[in-house]
Amino acid sequence: MASEFDIIDGITRRFDTPDGVSLGIGDDAAVLEDGRFNLVTTDMLVEEVHFRSDWCSPADIGWRALTASLSDIAAMGGRCGPYVANVAMTGEEQGFVDGILDGLESAAEMAGSAVSTVPIGGDLTGSRGPSVVSITLLGESLANGPILRSGAIPGDHIVVTGQPGRAAAGLAILRETLELKGDLDDEPLVEAYRRPVARCDIGGLLGETVGAHSLIDVSDGLRADLGHILDASGVGARLDWQALPLDDALAELPLTDDELRRDYVLRGGEDFELLMTLDDRQWSELKALELDVGLHRIGTVLPDEGVVEWTGLPDGIEPGSRGGWDHFRPRSG
Amino acid sequence: MASEFDIIDGITRRFDTPDGVSLGIGDDAAVLEDGRFNLVTTDMLVEEVHFRSDWCSPADIGWRALTASLSDIAAMGGRCGPYVANVAMTGEEQGFVDGILDGLESAAEMAGSAVSTVPIGGDLTGSRGPSVVSITLLGESLANGPILRSGAIPGDHIVVTGQPGRAAAGLAILRETLELKGDLDDEPLVEAYRRPVARCDIGGLLGETVGAHSLIDVSDGLRADLGHILDASGVGARLDWQALPLDDALAELPLTDDELRRDYVLRGGEDFELLMTLDDRQWSELKALELDVGLHRIGTVLPDEGVVEWTGLPDGIEPGSRGGWDHFRPRSG
Numbered sequence: 035m036a037s038e039f040d041i042i043d044g045i046t047r048r049f050d051t052p053d054g055v056s057l058g059i060g061d062d063a064a065v066l067e068d069g070r071f072n073l074v075t076t077d078m079l080v081e082e083v084h085f086r087s088d089w090c091s092p093a094d095i096g097w098r099a100l101t102a103s104l105s106d107i108a109a110m111g112g113r114c115g116p117y118v119a120n121v122a123m124t125g126e127e128q129g130f131v132d133g134i135l136d137g138l139e140s141a142a143e144m145a146g147s148a149v150s151t152v153p154i155g156g157d158l159t160g161s162r163g164p165s166v167v168s169i170t171l172l173g174e175s176l177a178n179g180p181i182l183r184s185g186a187i188p189g190d191h192i193v194v195t196g197q198p199g200r201a202a203a204g205l206a207i208l209r210e211t212l213e214l215k216g217d218l219d220d221e222p223l224v225e226a227y228r229r230p231v232a233r234c235d236i237g238g239l240l241g242e243t244v245g246a247h248s249l250i251d252v253s254d255g256l257r258a259d260l261g262h263i264l265d266a267s268g269v270g271a272r273l274d275w276q277a278l279p280l281d282d283a284l285a286e287l288p289l290t291d292d293e294l295r296r297d298y299v300l301r302g303g304e305d306f307e308l309l310m311t312l313d314d315r316q317w318s319e320l321k322a323l324e325l326d327v328g329l330h331r332i333g334t335v336l337p338d339e340g341v342v343e344w345t346g347l348p349d350g351i352e353p354g355s356r357g358g359w360d361h362f363r364p365r366s367g
Numbered sequence: 368m369a370s371e372f373d374i375i376d377g378i379t380r381r382f383d384t385p386d387g388v389s390l391g392i393g394d395d396a397a398v399l400e401d402g403r404f405n406l407v408t409t410d411m412l413v414e415e416v417h418f419r420s421d422w423c424s425p426a427d428i429g430w431r432a433l434t435a436s437l438s439d440i441a442a443m444g445g446r447c448g449p450y451v452a453n454v455a456m457t458g459e460e461q462g463f464v465d466g467i468l469d470g471l472e473s474a475a476e477m478a479g480s481a482v483s484t485v486p487i488g489g490d491l492t493g494s495r496g497p498s499v500v501s502i503t504l505l506g507e508s509l510a511n512g513p514i515l516r517s518g519a520i521p522g523d524h525i526v527v528t529g530q531p532g533r534a535a536a537g538l539a540i541l542r543e544t545l546e547l548k549g550d551l552d553d554e555p556l557v558e559a560y561r562r563p564v565a566r567c568d569i570g571g572l573l574g575e576t577v578g579a580h581s582l583i584d585v586s587d588g589l590r591a592d593l594g595h596i597l598d599a600s601g602v603g604a605r606l607d608w609q610a611l612p613l614d615d616a617l618a619e620l621p622l623t624d625d626e627l628r629r630d631y632v633l634r635g636g637e638d639f640e641l642l643m644t645l646d647d648r649q650w651s652e653l654k655a656l657e658l659d660v661g662l663h664r665i666g667t668v669l670p671d672e673g674v675v676e677w678t679g680l681p682d683g684i685e686p687g688s689r690g691g692w693d694h695f696r697p698r699s700g
Contacts, residue, residue, distance in 0.1 A: 038491050041464050048468065049485040052449050054403050064451070064487035066505075069402015070387050078453035078490045078501055116385050118397070120411035120501045131374050135381065152382040154397035157411045158371050163496030168411055168453045170503035172399075 057182070060266070062109035062251060063173060065180050071115045073173035073180060075106035081164030089208045092133025094228040097141040098304075099134075099167040102253065104145045104232035105306035107173035109251035111181035111241025114147040114234060115172040116154040122161035131158065134167060145234040176241035181310075186248040186267035190311035190335040193320070195233055195327050197281040198256045199294065200226035202302025213288050222283045226305065233308045236327060244319045246310040257300040257354060259309055267311075270341035273333035275348070281328070292351050300353060311335050390515070393599070395442035395584060396506060398513050404448045406506035406513060408439035414497030422541045425466025426473065427561040431637075432500040433474040435586065437484070437565035438639035440506035442584035444514035444574025447480040447567060448505040449487040455494035464491065467500060478567040509574030514643075519581040519600035523644035523668040526653070528566050528660050530614040531589045532627065533559035535635025546621050555616045559638060566641045569660060577652045579643040590633040590687060592642055600644075603674030606666035608681070614661070625684050633686060644668050 042059065051058040056072075057065040063075035079085060079099045090098070100117065107114045119138065123130045142151035151171070204227030206212040233251070240246045248267055250259045256278075264271055278295045287294060312320065320329060336343070344353060375392065384391040389405075390398040396408035412418060412432045423431070433450070440447045452471065456463045475484035484504070537560030539545040566584070573579045581600055583592045589611075597604055611628045620627060645653065653662060669676070677686060 041461065041491055045464075045468065045486060045489075050482075051487070052483045052485050054483070055449055055487055058449075058485075058487040059489070064449075066402065066404055069399065069404065071399055071402065074451060074488060074503075074505070076451040076453055076488055076490055076501075076503060078455060078492060078499070080455045080492055080494045080496070080499070082495050083455070083492055116388055116391075116397075118407060118409040118503055120409055122411060122413045122416070122499065128374065131378075135378065149383075150385045150387070152385050152391075153378060154384070154388055154391040155407060155409055156375075156378075156392070157409055157501075158374055159411060159413055159416055161413045161497065162415050163413070164494065166411070166413070166455065166499050166501075168409075168490075168499075168501035170407075170409060170451055172407070 061182050062106040063112070063180070065175070070174055071172035072175050073107055073110050073112045074170065075103050075173070076168070076170040077102040077106070078166060078168040080166050087165070090228055092130050093137035093140065095165070095167060096134035096137025097229055099169050100138045100141040100171070101230050101232045101306060103169045103171035104141065104147070104151070104234055105251040105253065107171060108232050108234045108237025109249050109308060110173065110175070111179035111237055111246065111249055112173035112175050113238055113241070114145060114151045115174055116150065116152055117169055117171040118155040119153050120157040120168040122159045122166040124161055124163070124165055130165070145232050147234060176238065177243070178245040179241040181240060181246050181249040183248055183250050183263050183266035186263050186269050186311040186335050187313070188269055188335050188337040190247050190313060191317045191331050192260070192271060192273070192311055192333040192335060193317065194252065194256060194279070194307055194309045194330050194332055195236055196305065196307045197279055197284060197328065198252050198305050198307045199284060199298030199302035201230050201305045203284060203287060203298050204228070230304055230306045232306045233327065236308055236325065239323065240310065245316050246312050248311045250309050252305055252307045252309050253303050255301045255303045256309065263309065263311065264340065264342070268339045270336040270338040271333050272336055272343040272345060275344055275346040275353070277330060277332045279328060279330045292348050296351055296353055394515050395439040396445070396513070398508070403507055404505035405508050406440055406443050406445045407503065408436050408506070409501070409503040410435040410439070411499060411501040413499050420498070423561055425463050426470035428498070428500060429467035429470025430474040430562055432502050433471045433504070434563050434565045434639060436502045436504035437474065437478045437480070437567055438584040438586065440504060441565050441567045441570025442582050442641060443506065443508070444512035444570055444579065444582055445506035445508055446571055446574070447478060447484045448507055449483065449485055450502055450504040451488040452486050453490040453501040455492045455499040457494055457496070457498055463498070478565050480567060509571065510576070511578040512574040514573060514579050514582040515599070516581055516583050516596050517599035519596050519602050519644040519668050520646070521602055521668050521670040523580050523646060524650045524664050525593070525604060525606070525644055525666040525668060526650065527585070527589060527612070527640055527642045527663050527665055528569055529638065529640045530612055530617060530661065531585050531638050531640045532617060532631030532635035534563050534638045536617060536620060536631050537561070563637060563639045565639045566660065569641055569658065572656065573643065578649050579645050581644045583642050585638055585640045585642050586636050588634045588636045589642065596642065596644065597673065597675070601672045603669035603671040604666050605669055605676045605678060608677055608679040608686070610663060610665045612661060612663045625681050629684055629686055
């Protein structure tokens with residue numbers, strides 16, 4: 035069976051980028067040549083693949099669907115605009131639609147984009163099968179944007195925001211793969227899975243003032259998404275194992291720090307943290323902003339294409355290469 | 368249970384049209400204030416609701432999914448641009464994706480838009496449930512566009528292209544509700560269901576040179592979609608029963624002409640014919656182009672809001688009011 039990435043490669047080879055489009059398939063969003071809303075990104079969430087209705091309310095589902103797209107625009111250093119939404123649903127429609135809309139609205143509000151990020155079209159349909167939410171979000175490039183995956187330069191600092199791995203740990207708790215501590219509804223990791231927050235503020239700062247050489251959101255997993263930057267930029271990386279962040283919520287899990295780094299921080303997708311490469315000036319400016327969100331310098335870009343070196347790797351730990359989510363592997367069941 | 372239209376009304380009331388957007392929910396496409404690709408439309412096809420895999424090949428599914436959106440852009444008098452596509456699939460992935468892509472490509476080619484109407488992004492996912500294809504298509508307004516539903520003026524000629532009802536009759540043949548004549552694969556009505564052709568050429572002519580006061584595509588059914596024009600324009604209509612077209616393929620079905628008009632021509636969706644209202648000059652110019660496609664003048668716009676009168680209606684025939692497809696009612700089973 036071909037992987038999702040192989041299939042997408044084939045599609046990219048099959049179609050030329052059309053007139054009026056600067057950048058087609060292959061980054062976090064497509065880029066149009068003109069117009070205020072020159073960024074286009076799309077995501078689809080399918081029940082039993084991306085969510086389970088007994089683990090997520092309709093509002094959680096709407097939230098997560100829009101957040102995936104908000105994060106893609108953030109990962110271009112852009113500002114989020116309006117969207118179209120397609121919903122296929124089973125069961126009691128009005129309540130489901132209202133819940134989805136509540137989630138869409140809350141996610142836009144949390145992203146600081148409640149006025150501009152509203153639906154301007156869509157399609158509603160019944161379905162006998164799983165519920166599906168498909169979002170196509172428009173966005174605006176800012177002064178330094180769009181910031182692509184392909185701009186990493188040897189010597190760049192590799193920086194990730196926040197705490198990758200929280201959402202994956204939350205999912206593992208729901209699956210009962212990880213032991214639950216305390217009440218499920220108060221569990222911050224479960225909340226991170228149900229209501230991940232796109233880093234629209236940081237994406238906007240990078241696009242508007244600070245700049246970045248390359249930028250991606252962590253949706254497939256930190257290691258896999260770093261791989262996308264390295265491939266697109268034709269560079270390698272030296273990574274510092276000990277610099278991989280571990281916040282308090284993760285550190286409370288019944289795993290060693292090194293197991294957490296290997297299994298969650300490096301492989302967990304859908305926290306929608308931002309991963310970037312920055313030169314000295316950009317890194318200094320970003321740090322000087324004293325954001326609420328943690329910024330973790332986890333390594334340096336190397337000139338050697340495809341080479342990934344580790345420093346500080348403990349004996350007996352194999353960080354893996356490109357492990358991440360494969361979207362053909364149901365992950366919610 | 369609320370209807371699809373009630374739910375969409377609620378959504379429209381809930382969200383304001385954002386800055387940078389001229390027209391949000393409610394027409395065939397949203398309209399952005401600037402940019403070459405200022406039209407945005409989206410459609411989702413769900414297995415067991417919009418298609419059945421034993422009746423449609425993956426290529427048919429791809430074709431029908433894109434055609435729904437091509438038709439929406441045609442119905443704004445626009446020219447079709449690039450699109451993003453989300454696909455959720457069960458079973459053997461590579462063959463399914465290749466088939467979908469073949470269908471997408473053929474539909475764009477048939478619409479005369481093979482160079483510009485190509486994918487610029489998308490999402491592929493496995494699914495345990497029904498296959499789903501979701502398309503968001505961009506388009507360009509032309510000189511007279513965008514042509515909305517809301518521009519009908521009393522005295523306008525009401526004109527429909529081609530033969531509405533063919534696709535619905537083809538579906539009835541597949542369902543064995545209508546008697547099959549000849550081989551299924553050669554049956555033109557079944558082909559009309561599997562491979563409907565969006566009227567991109569006529570939409571483009573209206574948008575570029577001829578103009579039209581109002582325009583919609585027949586996706587819910589001629590009577591229902593005329594209702595959308597009348598509602599949006601605040602007008603009524605006098606319709607001529609005998610002018611409702613019946614082409615040879617329909618006339619061969621084991622139903623009387625009046626039954627065909629009532630059950631298929633007025634109610635059949637998804638042929639993607641265009642329905643428009645034109646003033647005398649526009650109607651003369653359009654006829655003078657001597658297009659290959661039939662143009663049928665089926666009535667006149669009246670000033671009386673909501674009034675629909677019939678002339679030539681035979682005794683005992685009840686044309687119905689707003690009957691059409693309800694997208695919550697599975698129609699493929």
